[in-house]
Amino acid sequence: MTRIVTVNTRDLSKSVKEGGCGECQTSCQSACKTSCGVANQACEKVEKK
Amino acid sequence: MIHCFKFDDKNIVLDVYSGSIHMVDDVAFDIISMYEDTPRDEIKTLILEKYGDRDDVNEDEIEECFGDIEELKEQGKLFAPDKYEKIAIDLTKKNYTLKALCLHVAHTCNLNCSYCFAAQGNFHGERGLMSFETGKRAIDFLIENSGYHKNLDIDFFGGEPLMNWEVVKQLVKYGRSIEKEAGKNIRFTLTTNGIGITDDVIDFCNEEMHNVVLSLDGRKETNDRFRVDLKGNGSYDTIVPKFQKFVSRRGNKSYYMRGTFTHFNTDFVEDILHMADLGFKELSMEPVVASPDSPSALTQEDLPVILAGYERLAREMMKRNKEGNGFTFYHYMLDLDCGPCIYKRISGCGAGTEYLAVTPWGDLYPCHQFVGDDKFKMGNIYDGIKNTDLRNEFAQVNCYSREGCKECWAKLFCSGGCAANSYHAQGSISGIYEYGCELFRRRIECALAVKLDNLE
Ligand code: SF4
Ligand code: SF4
Numbered sequence: 001m002t003r004i005v006t007v008n009t010r011d012l013s014k015s016v017k018e019g020g021c022g023e024c025q026t027s028c029q030s031a032c033k034t035s036c037g038v039a040n041q042a043c044e045k046v047e048k049k
Numbered sequence: 050m051i052h053c054f055k056f057d058d059k060n061i062v063l064d065v066y067s068g069s070i071h072m073v074d075d076v077a078f079d080i081i082s083m084y085e086d087t088p089r090d091e092i093k094t095l096i097l098e099k100y101g102d103r104d105d106v107n108e109d110e111i112e113e114c115f116g117d118i119e120e121l122k123e124q125g126k127l128f129a130p131d132k133y134e135k136i137a138i139d140l141t142k143k144n145y146t147l148k149a150l151c152l153h154v155a156h157t158c159n160l161n162c163s164y165c166f167a168a169q170g171n172f173h174g175e176r177g178l179m180s181f182e183t184g185k186r187a188i189d190f191l192i193e194n195s196g197y198h199k200n201l202d203i204d205f206f207g208g209e210p211l212m213n214w215e216v217v218k219q220l221v222k223y224g225r226s227i228e229k230e231a232g233k234n235i236r237f238t239l240t241t242n243g244i245g246i247t248d249d250v251i252d253f254c255n256e257e258m259h260n261v262v263l264s265l266d267g268r269k270e271t272n273d274r275f276r277v278d279l280k281g282n283g284s285y286d287t288i289v290p291k292f293q294k295f296v297s298r299r300g301n302k303s304y305y306m307r308g309t310f311t312h313f314n315t316d317f318v319e320d321i322l323h324m325a326d327l328g329f330k331e332l333s334m335e336p337v338v339a340s341p342d343s344p345s346a347l348t349q350e351d352l353p354v355i356l357a358g359y360e361r362l363a364r365e366m367m368k369r370n371k372e373g374n375g376f377t378f379y380h381y382m383l384d385l386d387c388g389p390c391i392y393k394r395i396s397g398c399g400a401g402t403e404y405l406a407v408t409p410w411g412d413l414y415p416c417h418q419f420v421g422d423d424k425f426k427m428g429n430i431y432d433g434i435k436n437t438d439l440r441n442e443f444a445q446v447n448c449y450s451r452e453g454c455k456e457c458w459a460k461l462f463c464s465g466g467c468a469a470n471s472y473h474a475q476g477s478i479s480g481i482y483e484y485g486c487e488l489f490r491r492r493i494e495c496a497l498a499v500k501l502d503n504l505e
Contacts, residue, residue, distance in 0.1 A: 003077035019390020026399030
């Protein structure tokens with residue numbers, strides 16, 4: 001593909017099977033304290049490649 | 050659903066439901082943007098009209114691009130369908146168990162910041178300190194109700210938690226003494242205004258606290274506008290050296306320098322850069338939580354200024370990264386390959402279900418921002434949750450249940466936002482805070498741009 005470069009991202013539809021362990025951070029409490037985005041959270045289960 | 054946007058020389062395509070991200074050239078950008086609602090022939094004509102004078106654009110090239118798009122579609126990386134509706138409904142019925150507590154160990158403060166959502170630390174109620182006995186019972190309550198969760202989080206908050214420092218230390222020791230046997234791993238964190246930092250605090254926190262949140266608003270004039278002591282003197286000169294010492298001894302453990310910006314410093318990027326120049330590398334800066342009639346509240350006129358500020362911040366971060374002088378900004382941290390799974394992305398904040406705030410007297414609230422509002426009192430650490438209707442209400446809200454999130458391309462980054470923001474904006478926890486959404490969406494665009502710039 002010359003015009004499109006696909007970045008390596010976690011496949012959300014695959015995470016339906018692997019995910020849901022519930023061990024990651026559950027609120028904004030230990031960070032900004034005023035809003036919760038999840039994008040900046042790390043998953044506890046998937047190992048860094 | 051896709052979201053296509055440009056950031057300077059970058060063309061970025063986000064495929065919402067697969068989470069895929071593509072960097073594309075101008076031609077592919079236009080083709081993908083039109084792909085779903087424009088007939089192919091028409092796209093071809095339009096592209097040839099616009100780019101026909103370029104060597105690399107002709108009918109064959111355009112066909113090849115169509116082919117690539119179809120291939121990505123086949124692989125589920127472009128125009129992926131939304132398959133998560135059922136998961137979202139199941140999540141609202143889940144039997145949640147507790148994972149995190151915010152311990153309000155001190156409803157009192159040694160600063161008098163006029164914008165404080167905790168109303169100078171006492172949350173519009175009595176002043177008070179949490180006793181060790183109450184804190185101990187809260188930790189037991191967390192463990193008893195934590196079900197399958199192994200990682201538990203406890204944040205020491207206030208008011209100002211260092212005003213009850215001895216109890217904080219005792220509670221950490223207590224937690225450590227029982228976690229193993231209970232099969233749990235407790236992560237302690239602390240949020241402080243810095244006034245009470247001593248060597249003892251630094252050493253203990255650097256040993257025991259998984260994260261510390263250090264409140265500083267940036268430049269001296271910004272910080273001292275609101276962050277003043279009881280006599281009205283600014284805190285900057287006292288806290289900055291303490292924070293610098295704290296952070297320099299923290300090693301590789303995480304921390305955040307956390308500021309608040311208001312209507313008075315919509316040029317908050319200067320404050321972020323000031324903190325970076327002071328040597329702090331993990332930064333966060335949050336829009337003030339204020340009622341619309343407060344002079345510090347952000348206005349509609351501020352909005353474009355703030356959005357442009359986020360872009361300036363992104364450019365500055367890219368530049369500093371290249372110079373080897375980078376820093377992180379909480380809202381621009383994205384873990385693309387190991388980020389949260391779809392369950393987390395849909396359910397988002399666990400306030401009221403997995404996360405509760407505990408007052409100095411042991412009363413339970415859905416989160417630190419609801420403390421002091423009687424309507425949101427859920428029970429206490431002795432008798433447990435009494436207001437189960439309220440808990441269910443919190444379990445119902447996610448980015449699929451909120452009407453306002455349906456068409457939002459950022460929903461799987463945001464997961465429906467903050468219940469407290471929604472409550473303050475709309476009087477209900479199940480709405481959205483549109484102003485915050487606008488900020489959020491721009492931050493995600495900037496975050497992606499910074500991230501992709503680092504990968505280049
Ligand atoms: S830790 Fe990872 S897999 Fe588990 S719930 Fe969180 S994001 Fe999902
Ligand atoms: S409701 Fe808002 S303030 Fe409360 S924990 Fe959730 S994201 Fe944070």
